[in-house]
Amino acid sequence: MQAYTVRQALKSRGVQVSDDIGTFVREEYEARGGAIAADLLEEHSVLEDAALVETILLEKLAAAAEEARIKLGFAWADSVVRYDYATMADYGRVYPSPIEPDEASQKRIDEITAELEKLQLEMEDEGLEDDAYNALYERVDALEDEARDLQEAYSAEDLARSGVIASLQGGKITLHVGLVRPEDTVKEKGAPSSSTNTTGEEAPDAGEISYPASLAEDLKTERAMALGAAMALHPEATLDLTLFKLVSDVLASGMSVTQAIKIDARKEYRSHAKMDEIDETSLEQVAAAHDALDLSWLDDNRSPADQFAAFRALEAGEKAKLVAYATASTTQSCFARDRQRDSLMHDFEIEIMPDIRAHWTPNAALFNRFKKAWLLKILGEDLGLAQEAVTLASSSKKEIVAFCDKLFAEPFATLTDAQRAAVAAWCPPMMQTAGVACDEAEHASQSPEPDSEIAQAA
Template identity: 40%
Template sequence: MTKTPELTDTEIAIKDLVLHDLNARAGSPETYEADDIPVLAASIATLGLLNPLIVQKTDKLWGVIAGGRRRAALMHLVNDPEAKGWTMRTKVRCRALPDDTAAATAITVAENVTQKAMDPIDEFEAFVRMMETGGHSPDSIATMFGVERRRVIDRLRFGRIHPEIRAAARARNITLDVMKAFADHPDQAVQKDVFDALQGSYIQAWTIREKLRNRGVKMGDAIARLVAEDYRAADGAITADLIEEDSILTDEALVEKLLIEKLAAHAEAERARLGFAWADAMRDVDYKALQEFGRVYPSSVDLTAEAAERCEAIANRLAELDEARDAEDCPDIDALDDEYEALNEEYEGLTVGFSDADLGRSGVLAYWDQGRIATVEGLIRPEDRQDRTPEASPGGEGTTAGEQGGDGETESDALVLSESLKLDLRTEQAAVIGTALAGDPDLAHDLLLFKTIVDLLGRAGGVSYSFGVTASIADRPHGRREDVDGRAAETLGELFGGLDLTWWADGKSMPERFEAFRAVEPGMKSRIVAVALADAIKPTGFGYSEGLMAHVATQIVPDLRAVWRPTGGAFFSRLKKSVLLGIIARDLRQPEEAARLATEKKTAIVDFLERLFAAPFATLTPEQREAVETWCPPGMTIDAPRVDHGWSGESRLRGMAEGDAEETDDAAQMEDEDLPEEGTFEDADEMEVENA
């Protein structure tokens, strides 16, 4: 049994401290290159070395048995030009261990094995205590630990979440990410209210944020910035946050009232500037609401002599700017572009405008649109629309009340349709066309293929806007795209090169291209569709909602490793050295290689795995070869599809045939309610692990 050794307190210069060969982390030098070493260094610089290093004499130097990270932080301070007073001769507190190998081994193992990382919630609460009872500010805490102020703010906000919610996270009843989501609102009462309302259901972070978003307006939001000054003047209630932009304007009714006032003031300013008859404001406006209005547009105006002279000067200057911008040695293209744009705008303002008659019957509508005030000019109110010139009358454009048309009709006899009636007629027209298309399966099949293919291949932006079907290629972000296994891209390129795309010849109209596509041989059509669809597959997990994709994937890619392999640049280099050694020893069944590589640098291990997966070595045993040829990292494997209680479209089709849209919608809604929500059942445990 190892006796408790006697340790001697001493002070040793940093230059005389080295990592002891018996240190438990001596084989993992990357431990001392972690991102948190600067944090530890900042703490030592501010508070001093709270725990002395455990050392043992080795030749002329002192080997650090316990405290390798503290030594790394001290070296960081020595090499930091902004850290004053730290040199290689600076002495630090140590406790010296006698020449006892057994005791040294026991101490270093105990130092690392018995350590327990601080619970994140304890850390958050400790930061709060430092500020509330220790007299610290977010800035002083950030300086003390050498971290960004925002990081400190986040931890303070997490530590101020309602105590019951923090207790639920500590008890693992909710994940840490779920707990953090409650920090989106600084009011603990609101947090608790939302937390209580979600009891009994599977709680997800996005659900919480969505509910908190409807409990007031953040100061950082565009609406809040617009009304903040007036809101404070009206003594509106504000729930303060550590960051001002995250504080909440809690009186939503007052916010909406002030927003409408701002919109109305903006509309009135535009009305006065442009000379319209009226100004109005609306919180939100959609296309359907605007259809109820008439609209007049600016046209060319008669120029005064002064305006004509200015326009001529602008035209001459624009010509000079065109020539200057085209020159190879253009000194400041951005300034010239700005001037060009400003002159164009001035020219348009002088030459184009609304007529007096149009100004007298139309106005300006201001509304809130995606974080800004938007305006629509030249609107004619629905009640005033009978005063406008009819858009289409037998007498021709420009016929006014009482005038006679060319065929003897007066305007009172002419057919003038309201916008709502026009929209209804278009709806009926679409139903007639759709029904006819349903009766011609071959045409419908080719039309759907044509629209989908052209969308996916990026051949045109506007094949037709009449379809409710739109296809788009998937967004596939990747941090190391240039390092991935290129076989899939090469295969796709070869397949694309073998396609017959002559139907998309330049100079053809869209109908001509469609008819040419219809004449393509069926087998080639299928190949075109397959290649076009290749870029539409989105990165996704194969959960309950992706049972179909999993079903298809397991058929067409029965052996993923036959067509894909992990590479050094895209995969292995992004893992820790200890993880790589674990893969070699455990998953690839090569413990001897793992032991040999343990003393090598991480780059050598990555290179070994790169070569191993590119061409399994001839020296491998059959078991090792099979392990290499079949190994896949988590997230890349394609598992068998899960049971999917998916919606059946039978009732939907039956409803369409019977023309009973209301009954169909009800049936679809009932069936949709039977679907498992994303993230439920077995997915719930996986998501909690991911979130944690």
């Protein structure tokens, strides 16, 4: 018998006052005369009238959803006790579009940007207590939401067909905004609204992952490092690319010349806010490639002419390794290539780096820069770990970051095949070769049994 089974049996008596739901409804429950079964320990006392508990819970959620509907202008509002990711997958979603802020709004945005920079520096203090860190985290969340509201808005068309659903997560009300019911999605099929994303990449809203500029720049750097590692490990292909670049830059012009690499005998400088914390896979691969180079020709005691003569005498394969390593060192900060704007590097990356995860793994340094809601969304929707997302909703962000770090470092043995594939392939969408979120995650809808080791660990 698993611990989860025992806990569920005990909960069948009612709702414990210390549970998220019990804490959320207790005051109103007592005001309405609901019966409470006392226990030796106060936190184990039970709210016996489960029907009254659910009624109060749904009333409070419905009120919050209606308040948000009125404030934002949506067409409908609804509420659910628990947000079921599998069920809600059938819903569509609309997103706010960028708007031009007026002078007052722009002034406030500048103030928010300056304050966020100060808060981020404070949060990097490893000596911070959990309470102080959480307070800073909540302040950052509030400021980012305020800045987003000043720069984005829903179109009238989208507001007329979408709504908001309120649910309880971690003892707090969570609003899922911009949802489009399945029947309304069907009606709109083939007629995207003004805010519909036609690029194949899902646009973010307030409840979804939107990458701050500082994080986006750092991810570009990490992707360039991964690409450099892939190039160093494919010397023949990279040699061809380098020679083609040198020749085509001289003989061709316009769009036929790629700007994705710098072949000008200078190593590319890469800046990163947290270089000491990022995954070191690509750095280790490049270092190993460097150790395998034949540098016998590179002797400062020789004249340049003698060095060149020794270089020319190298085996063709050794020359290819040298050229590949040098070219790899010129990769510039980047995201996935656009096939139309840079078809050469788009196809070349697919050849030598079909999966960036061979050179880079998400770790705590990345997860710590995500909001708690983003991490839960990644676990529940992208990785198919819906049960774990629900269980971790009441945990601190630090605990969720540690869980994700451990999960990606070595996927748990209790994962289903679909979940394991999703974890092995996941990365921020713009980091992948073709700029598409990992397809395997779409098949990861099956979650493990509630009494699994993952649920217990969470």
